[in-house]
Amino acid sequence: MALGDARVVLHIGPHKTGSTFLQSLFARHREALREEGLAYPGHGINHNAAYLYFCDAPQTEHEMIRAGCHSVAAAKAHAARGRTQLEADLAACGDARILLSAEEFCRLSSAGIARLLAFLRPYGPVHVIAFARQAEALILSDAQEAIKGGLTFADLQRDLPSPGYRRHLEGWHDAAGPSRMTVMAFPPAEPLDRIMARLLGIAPFPGADSDRRENVSLTLNGAMVLSAINAAAPPFLGNRVNSARARIPQTWLAALPGPRFRLPPDMLDRALQSAEADMAWLQARFDSPVGATGLAASSGSDQAPDDGGAALDCSMAKALGHLLHRLAHQLNSAAAEALVAQAAPAQDDAAERLLRRAIQVSPGCIAAHKNLAALLNRHARTEEARDLLAVAADL
Secondary structure, three states, rough: OOOOOOOOEEEOOOOOOOOOHHHHHHHHHHHHHOOOOEEEEOOOOOEEEHHHOOOOOHHHHHHHHOOOOOHHHHHHHHHHHHHHHHHHHOOOOOOOOEEEEOHHHHHHHHHHHHHHHHHHHHHOEEEEEEEEEEEEHHHHHHHHHHHHHOOOOOHHHHHOOOOOHHHHHHHHHHOOOHHHEEEEOOOOOOOHHHHHHHHHHOOOOOOOOOOOOOOOEEHHHHHHHHHHHHHOOEEEEEEEOOOOOOOOHHHHHHHHOOOOOOOHHHHHHHHHHHHHHHHHHHHHOOOOOOOOHOOOOOOOOOOOOOOOOOOHHHHHHHHHHOOOOOHHHHHHHHHHHHHHHHHHHOHHHHHHHHHHHHHOOOOOHHHHHHHHHHHHHHHHOHHHHHHHHHHHHHH
């Protein structure tokens, strides 16, 4: 598991393999890591935003859309600014080894991986760390995450969730090479924080709690209500993804009691059958990193509590979804209006941040779109402004 001469360590997840937990440790212990000669650049919890700087089509990504960068030019400008900031963050690391953690890096194409590795080449040799999770647990976790991200159970029937081991890892294996890539089973046989500390060659993290859950987990009933909410909103506005889907505090849904999240048996069986080739590729390419501990059974550690109650019927899920969506819409609209009011007397840079935040909080806030378009026009960013006005016209 030694990282050899690596000067840059990329922890690439993937999703649902304890990434948020690890990233919270890295962020909380930045100073202690630096004392051990390991820099965790920037100020955020992770480096997922860097995916947007190297992906193939940033203007199609949800985070770009939510930031108001819908056009190719606006997305390219945003990505260029991000790369410049990332360069500054890496330069500030000095002679320390560099640790970047972003599960979104698993979504990069081969061309995107090549761009990122070329960007990192001046900082020294790179080593890639990834985790692979038991197939059934990952399928269920991905399915729930997809619904939390705006999809429905019907969407999942048409496009089955998959572990995606080969899709996520093959490009990295081919680009970095087997000697510069480590894939570990998740959950590992020992606490996740300890195995990561040993991989990085640092002292154990003090006070770590590997069982602490960072993500909101839903019961089946919570997922059914959210699926109904998503189904009631169109998936697109014009030719753009509708970021208004799933705009409800998920802690509300997590409070709904009911059975643990599950998929219909026929859907799960089909998903597991489609994953067999993927699992075989993973075990052959990485010398079976996911053995009895990782592929035998689901740990259930990220599942919502099961109170043994009955599942909602579809009509009740729709009714609850309608009520909760209306309440969330009212709260989000009020918050967006307050942000627009704060932006009015602010300096342009601060006003832009407030207006973009208003759009994130309430994607249907027409005033935020129009005010931001006017601000951008004053700075000759006409294409971005035009695109924002087009979005406002779709609302």
